[in-house]
Amino acid sequence: MNAQALPTDIFEAETRALEVARAAHDSASAAGDAAGARSHQALGELLSAYERLLRETRRLVRRSDRTEREMSQLNQRLQDLATELEYRATHDPLTAVLNRAAIIERVNGCFERQDLSLVVLDIDHFKRINDSFGHPVGDTVIVGVVHCLKNVVPESAHVGRVGGEEFTVLLPGQGPEEAVAVADAMRRCIESHDFALPDGSDITASFGVSWAARGGRFDDAYNLADEALYAAKRGGRNRVELAAIQQAMPAS
Amino acid sequence: MDNLYIAPTPSTPEVDFKFDAHRLSLRGESYPENAAAFYGDIIAKLKDYLGGQQSEKIEVNIALAYFNSSSTKMLFNLIEALNDAVDTGNQVQLNWFHDEEDDTILEFGQELSEDFTSIEFVSHAVRPS
Numbered sequence: 001m002n003a004q005a006l007p008t009d010i011f012e013a014e015t016r017a018l019e020v021a022r023a024a025h026d027s028a029s030a031a032g033d034a035a036g037a038r039s040h041q042a043l044g045e046l047l048s049a050y051e052r053l054l055r056e057t058r059r060l061v062r063r064s065d066r067t068e069r070e071m072s073q074l075n076q077r078l079q080d081l082a083t084e085l086e087y088r089a090t091h092d093p094l095t096a097v098l099n100r101a102a103i104i105e106r107v108n109g110c111f112e113r114q115d116l117s118l119v120v121l122d123i124d125h126f127k128r129i130n131d132s133f134g135h136p137v138g139d140t141v142i143v144g145v146v147h148c149l150k151n152v153v154p155e156s157a158h159v160g161r162v163g164g165e166e167f168t169v170l171l172p173g174q175g176p177e178e179a180v181a182v183a184d185a186m187r188r189c190i191e192s193h194d195f196a197l198p199d200g201s202d203i204t205a206s207f208g209v210s211w212a213a214r215g216g217r218f219d220d221a222y223n224l225a226d227e228a229l230y231a232a233k234r235g236g237r238n239r240v241e242l243a244a245i246q247q248a249m250p251a252s
Numbered sequence: 253m254d255n256l257y258i259a260p261t262p263s264t265p266e267v268d269f270k271f272d273a274h275r276l277s278l279r280g281e282s283y284p285e286n287a288a289a290f291y292g293d294i295i296a297k298l299k300d301y302l303g304g305q306q307s308e309k310i311e312v313n314i315a316l317a318y319f320n321s322s323s324t325k326m327l328f329n330l331i332e333a334l335n336d337a338v339d340t341g342n343q344v345q346l347n348w349f350h351d352e353e354d355d356t357i358l359e360f361g362q363e364l365s366e367d368f369t370s371i372e373f374v375s376h377a378v379r380p381s
Contacts, residue, residue, distance in 0.1 A: 010288045010322050012288065061325065062322075065287075065322050069320070
């Protein structure tokens with residue numbers, strides 16, 4: 001590698017050609033005859049035009065590079081914002097689990113491929129917590145419940161917050177017995193979790209579970225689980241109830 | 253001579269010139285702060301290598317998803333050096349990779365093949381990953 005300084009001009013070769021031609025032009029006086037004079041003058045004009053062309057092209061390229069760099073940064077920013085927007089549009093800001101619209105979309109998407117179980121749960125006597133201790137304490141209870149859910153649900157599950165104190169857990173491909181076991185694990189986790197309430201009381205939740213075959217719809221699965229949830233509430237709360245299976249289970 | 257490897261950055265491509273295998277590759281995006289400096293060094297080493305080749309079959313792979321105006325000019329210089337190597341008795345195959353949905357890069361490759369007729373150009377459409 002020769003030890004010359006690195007070029008900083010993209011038109012280095014063109015500039016060198018220009019310098020050579022300029023030197024030749026300067027050292028050659030206009031020849032005696034008229035044709036020689038004309039070509040000497042023409043070369044002089046060509047050199048000036050070529051110089052200007054290089055100068056202007058350099059400016060064009062510099063401008064264009066700058067615009068491209070800005071465009072590329074703006075594109076990156078746009079991508080980041082689109083990602084953030086998509087996240088915000090699908091997640092609950094308080095608990096970072098899926099929001100109502102997103103869990104409905106997941107359930108319907110899942111139904112296209114497989115059977116699923118749905119767990120719907122509601123925090124027992126949540127209104128009492130808000131009324132007695134204020135909304136900030138209510139919020140910590142909701143966050144604590146989500147923490148319990150995330151701790152016990154399987155890897156494949158999707159947790160969503162569908163109302164103030166109501167949650168839906170999607171269990172793709174899980175049968176009703178498995179779903180009831182998962183729901184009961186959630187129930188026990190919440191029951192034993194220390195929510196540090198001012199009066200030292202515990203928090204419990206009631207659960208409804210439904211199972212539906214592939215090709216089902218969110219609304220049906222949710223309504224069944226919701227009915228089961230109300231049966232659990234009527235049955236004394238802090239319980240898990242399974243909705244009646246609507247179709248025969250496929251022979252496994 | 254030593255092979256030339258420069259790791260990619262967000263604004264400069266990966267340069268992988270395996271001179272011993274006669275396989276030279278450029279991959280990534282190209283909008284360096286100073287394109288003349290970045291490519292000047294690369295082209296100087298390329299010319300050193302090409303100067304020592306005779307009747308060699310050289311494979312060049314270029315997969316640039318994006319390059320700015322300065323880089324475009326320097327690419328012309330790089331490909332001209334390859335074109336000159338053919339005129340001195342070598343064979344150069346240039347594989348030009350472009351995203352199948354990117355007409356800009358495809359057409360640039362086609363223009364290169366019109367300008368540098370000694371090089372054997374092969375265009376490859378790539379599915380976006």
